[in-house]
Amino acid sequence: MTGHHHGRGRGGFIEHTIEGLHAAMDQALYAEHNASAGGLLQRLDPRVKVAALFAFILVSAVTAKLWVVAAVLLVAIILAALSSISLWVLATRFWLTTLTLSGALALPAVFLTPGTVIYRLPGLELAATAPGLRTAGLLVLRAETAAALALVLVFTTPWPHVLKALRMFRVPVVFVVILGMTCRYILLMLETAHEMFESRKSRTVGALTRGEQRRIAILSTGVLLSRTLQLSNEVYLAMQARGFRGEVFILDDFRAKGR
């Protein structure tokens, strides 16, 4: 998972969960903050951005040429720079995670793919081949490019607008509404879970055994589930109180304007 740091150490489970939750909240906050900043992409209609994003991702997926994927990545980086997205944040927080994940997956392919040998690892029976390098390069570069494009979109557009723009692809209204509600409650529950683990951490003295950690993890999931159910009841009552009878309306119409 993005922003997830795997680590070891006693009592580490609570800390690592907090870190993971914190990273996700941080990303959501950064996105919201950046979407209201002035920049090239912030001024565009969300539908244009969503359509362009899918087109670019499709190009990098269809092409078999490394340089085309690299060119799309370059476009994504330039767009990010013009939309006041910090390249440092992109590089350290996201590309690095993608690189480690897909790099680890792609590395064996360098040696396993048959073909002309380019370099033989000294002392080992491993040889890097030309097709191996190309296939691993395609794998990593495609993953990086798609990640960059998606981040450029979500860092320059308020999330409800991204979801609403999906209507353009004939995604049914009910699905968009559920997506929107879920997005909102993910943010709320991230905070709830974060508070739960913070308070647990502050009450924990000394090292926990793995069994204890597991017990805490399962109990926390249970508590989170009961809070989820309670919240869902409250949301339903609130929807009814506001006159919800099963019809769905979405506010803000998008209009593409000439600039």
Added chain:
Amino acid sequence: MHIPDGYLSPSSCAALYAGSAPFWYIALGRVKKALHTRLVPLISLFSAFCFLIMMFNLPLPGGTTGHAVGIGLATVVLGPWAAMLAVSVALVIQALFFGDGGITAIGANCFNMAIVGSLVTYVCYRAMAGRSPIASFRRVVAAGLAGYMAINVSALLAAIEFGIQPLLFRDALGTPLYCPYPLSVSIPAMMIGHLTIAGMAELIVSAGLVALLQQSDPSLLKATAGAATALRETGTGTGTRRLQSLWAGLCTLMILTPLGILAVGTAWGEWVASDFSNPAIRQQIAGASLQEAAPEHAPKGLEQLSHVWTAPFSHYAPPYIRSATFGYFLSAMFGAGLIILACVSMGQFMRGLGQ
């Protein structure tokens, strides 16, 4: 198990989007009918819950950590169709906003985890929980095992999708364009982790939370147990009738098994060591493998491993029976019988747990 962008070819992604579409269509249709009920907030909140528990890294026995997906619990509480939507929504949000799982692979990830996962959970849970009371321990075990099965079936699907890429998509020089690992690498690589770690995490979470709901809010478990109680009310009527037709179908299939003898050629990839030295079979292998000739000798590993176990009904033709048709038929009876026996004893065992 979240497939990233670039691992599956665009055509595979499109095929999996198309495969998911009818399920989404039916699920949305069902939700639309229940739009005025508390189902919509429940789906949203469950989706958010699934998203969150994917972030909890459970410490597992053996020193590793793994996270659950929540398919098991979502299906037991919401039923398969609503669970499909809830998990799909969580996956879409992960891919769009948090970069976990590719955007082109949303269809694939939803198909593997949300759709097949919730259907597998539902079938396993209903089969194992039977008509046991809602508060019985049998339901806890059933939910755990159903979650475990679902994760592993999803992982297997993902592994197959990965593994067929190098067979189908290469450039002129033979370089794989997408995932480069064949099935022989992708299946063990995916399954070892899921049969142990990820499956265990899902098992613990599904079983633990169903046990919690039995104590705190048993009414939530009724959605997937309702039909079972209804069956009991109408006596043995529909249940037995449905079962009778299944038995009839099974018998017909068993009687038809000797038809298998009519099939020509060998099953691709199911060759034995001696097939490699038999010219007629070598020709069949080449014919079925795009005219690629089979290696001169049987691979060493195949030859060594082939002596490890000799099946009593080798080639579905027990040596002590003269007639091939009868031998085939007997093998079918024996195989089906073993499976039925295993299921019945598992059911007995679970009933014992329930009491």
